[in-house]
Amino acid sequence: MSYQALYRVWRPQRFDEIVGQQVITKTLKNALITDQISHAYLFSGPRGTGKTSTAKILAKAVNCEHLKDGEPCNECATCVAINQGSLNDVIEIDAASNNGVEEIRNIRDKAKYAPTEASYKVYIIDEVHMLSTGAFNALLKTLEEPPAHVIFILATTEPHKIPATILSRLQRFDFRRISAADIAAQMKKILESKQVQFDERAVKIIAKSAEGGMRDALSILDQALSYDSQQLTYESALQVTGSVARDELQRYFEAVVAGDVSTGLQVVTATLAAGKDASQFIEDLVDYCQSLLLYQQDEALVSADELGLLGDHFQQIAGSLAKHRIYRFVEIMNEVQQQLRFTYHPDLYLDILTVRLSDEQEEQAAPTAPESASAYQQLEQQVAQLQQQLQALEQRPTSAAPALAQAQSDQPVSKRTVPNNPKAPKPDVNGIFGILDAATKADLEQYRSNWGALLQLLSVTQRAVLHVARPVAASEAGVVIAFDYGFLYQKAGSDEQLMTALEQGLEQLLGRIPQVYFVPKEEWPTLRQEYLQQHPRGGKINDKETSSVAEPQAEQPVAKSDPTEEPKSVRKAKELFGDELVNVEND
Template identity: 65%
Template sequence: MSYQALYRVWRPKQFDEIVGQQVITQTLKNALITDQISHAYLFNGPRGTGKTSTAKILAKAVNCEYSKDGEPCNECSTCVAINNGSLNDVIEIDAASNNGVEEIRNIRDKAKYAPTEAKYKVYIIDEVHMLSIGAFNALLKTLEEPPAHVIFILATTEPHKIPATIISRVQRFDFKRIKAKDILEQMEKILAAKDFKYDDRALKVIAKSAEGGMRDALSILDQVLSYSDDQISYESALQVTGSVARDDLQNYLQAVIDDNVETGLQLVQSLLDSGKDANQFIEDLIKNCQDILLYKQDKQMISENELGLLGENFEKVAQKVTAEQVYQFVEILNEIQQQLRFTYHADVYLDILTVRLANQFKNGDVKPEPEAAVKPVESKVATQQINKLQEQINRLTSELAEFKNSASNNAVAERPGGRVPTEDAPEQPKVDLKKVFGVLKNATRSSLNEYQGQWNDLMQLLTVTQRALMHVSKPVAASDSGIVVAFDYSFLYQKAGTDTGLMDALENGMDQIFGKVPDIIFVAKEEWPGIRKEYLANNPNLKNHNKVETKPTKEPEENKTVSKAKELFGNDIIKIEDN
């Protein structure tokens, strides 16, 4: 049989074999033990963290005839068929190349039919975020009401591209990056099984270069195994990963700190001649600067995170630089890294980098000094700056007061009567009376009751900020085509009227709850009685119209009802209104 890559040979076949995702695997096992299997799952996380492997194990576990403690047996015919990829009831789909509506409709149509061999029909859709909007819509109904014999497992590295309607219908599991320590232990286990000799430092370099991905680590290990003759050496791991040895990084930093530009340039040239990538060199320098900052805060933590690969001179270099100098180093490194993207002459920019870093110390921009000497100076400088800023604030305050007085006098002189609006009495925003009167013309009590009855439901569809703005509002008049909303405070009504995001959210909510989008007019509560009175004054025929529509024959019945109500409840709490 032809050679298989390590990540394929050592792909987990049980939940306990998945590295670094104990919370997720234990949750799934408990769900299987208690028979609380969901109809749809979403596995999200960085590449190579075990999403697809977990999906396959879950497909085996729900269909295994002899599962124990939530784990598949991997021996029955169903488990063997799934491991071989030959079971028709477990369907794997790559959404990157099958992202159209027709493909998803085909899945939806076939999902209706019962499984032929297994208990459940399982669809594993990898990179599901690549589906088109139409495909998501085609999948939505099936996810909402799937057949009892179907389970969907969606996997993605970019969950933000999946519609919220899909996410709300699945159980979501977030796979995290695997710790370098766990990756290291897995590689040691694999090499022990292969009886292959290795340098501990080489495996640590690979584990750090994998950046939390088990599959990436095994791919790099595969390359190093091919590169090495009889054992995995530290040098071979550095060559394959393109990383720079920690000692070389620290020798470089030591050179620029000591203003030894010549040595720094020689180190750069030597690294480039040995085939190191300029971008990788800068990445390693930035990572080394991060390690220095963390080392100054917690020495034990950085040693564990870096698996002890700090280098011989790390502590010596870390003690020579201050945190402020490291910040400046990182800024310069980021700037050079951006410039490297647009050049074919990386050596030129690395030479410039070396000179600039050395000049940070030579020019005395930030000189390393003992902490005891720095603190009094910093305190004195801070006091001087505070006093200077206070003087500027006082001067600006005085100038602002003079400007306001001058503007006020000019406004009084220019306006008839010498009256101007002040900050204590700001001009109120104007209400669009034409729109309000349009609503009042066709307003009905039934429309108002409908909006008032579901106003709280509408508020629940808004964001927390939008609800905070609308919590002092309520509908006061409504028709089929419009609604008037009164605010307790005029400044909130003014703010709401200029918030386009809020208006969009209200219109969407109206459409969702009431099935229509009426015109929404905001008014201040204190202005509403005057607006209503003005409308009635402009439409005197409303009173006559009410009198004409009132039938005398019904008056005795109404009076009788009112009398009975007063008899039962008393005159004080009875309020009679004309509808």
């Protein structure tokens, strides 16, 4: 097979070719230049962000015969052999399929021997979190006292599953999601080198659909070029990603805002006839609502490039539509999105969505004129007819909805989907649980006391995003920040400049760079309760979420008791979240 996928052909061969991880690559290059190479590294982060590629480049750099400015030459015999995968001194291991004690013991025994061709023997262990407890114990001694000629590079997407005894012996580098702008720039570079004509809008759609992963973006681009090898068009990008054209979204949105049910239903029919996914249609609508809210909050939050993709009437809609109506639209879309999972008739639910959104407009403006009253009655009749059709479908014996609903309810809490903005990235549950493992009330108070000073160090636009956010849990290693609004949580999670500014501000105030995790405020109580249930010392604790400034609870008569007699689970919860946020109820 002669053809290779784009993500393989364009795998980075130098540190400067790694996209979106400049801090990490600069640190590694400086370590190579000053000859301060560590014996063990941990590369952690989401998929497709460059962990394995960086590991291979580091393996080349430490063994390169003509290293220049921290970059491998890719021309010497050692570099060429590593690129071809034929150098015996660079060993790549997939921990997902080699996770037993015997495999690690084999590595430990062979690590004692000097390299045969290169200067260092480098072990790259991918998905290292899959190792068993016994395998980690077998690896521990080698990491603690490694031979001088051995370097370990561990890569994982779930660093919280690695024992603390292992983590303490590694230099850790956290790879971040790559911004859509960086992904788009890299795709343009690839398309220009292949001499393929492309539409700027198509590149932006693919970059946004990749959700921070360069490998995912190149896979989608590969599929789009297979669909049309001569050029990358806006239509082909929409077809491959399943997205809906912005002009159609704008037309639909204008229709439901104006209460024009007929036009809205026509857009839905045309969208489904074109093969678009109903769930993706709703996600695109929510994304459009998010852009409206961001633009209303601060016009600078929506770039000029994004405005070009949102339609000619976007600014007019944003200026005329009240925020509370957009909030209500998103709530209705979320409800229908959840219901779509249990039906084989998505067209019916999109029709219901259209009528409900249009009906929301009528509810806000109470009709008094005869014409308005008549239109309102017509909408009520349409809703009643659609509800009757829905009930008839649900009563059919072949319907899979009850079974699916029961299966969903039988899943453990950690596996259920928390209703939220379907387009927003999910919180890093594993990272948040890692913070809660060592969280204390003292650390949380430290972050809260410095929160105002931190906001003053940010730009006006960055403060606009964080003005309704606050720390809710913290440890020595990092902090969890909750956002009152989901659209601001999504904006912050995808803003690399904001994350960098936060880290710099916290380093200035606290003297260290902590890990920062974002979470929507409505999901925080669920995640916190889930952690307490899964924790070995967790108990039946009823957490009550308070306002941004916790109010003292009213004093109530209680029987005198020895404070030391509190259950361990209660003491642990108070250590994590503070006395004012924990309410204990007797069964």
